[in-house]
Amino acid sequence: MNKLSIQKEVSGNVDDICQRVTDAIKPVGFGILTRIDFDQKIYEKLNEKINRCVILGACNPKLAFDAFKQSTDVALLIPCNIVVREIEAGKVIVEAMRPTMMLEFVKGVAKSDWILKAEFDLENVILAL
Secondary structure, eight states, rough: OOSSSSEEEEEEEEHHHHHHHHHHHHHOOOOEEEEEEEEHHHHHHOOOOOOOOEEEEEEHHHHHHHHHOOOGGGGGGOSSSEEEEEEEEEEEEEEEHHHHGGGGGGGOOOOOOHHHHHHHHHHHHHOOO
């Protein structure tokens, strides 16, 4: 674990882990707004192959709205990306930037209880995978 992100190595394949993440974040108020199959886009645009890598755009609408009311600059950081990246066959890293660190970039948004809760919930979801 590092200061910038929450991450965990898990066993499985990228698609199954993406589904597990999607299912696990719902009970804490998050949903997936976007999915980018980054490896496929790199191949499509550059004809280069990389390990499977999917970027899930996650959002908790209530928390996002509360932050947006403090500073509309928050919209630059929404959705929160959760990256599901294959290290090798059967091993996947799941990682997300810590909400408290993301909001360091935005002046006028206090590290309130709801930001800490969002990070706590996201960390618990990832660590429970």
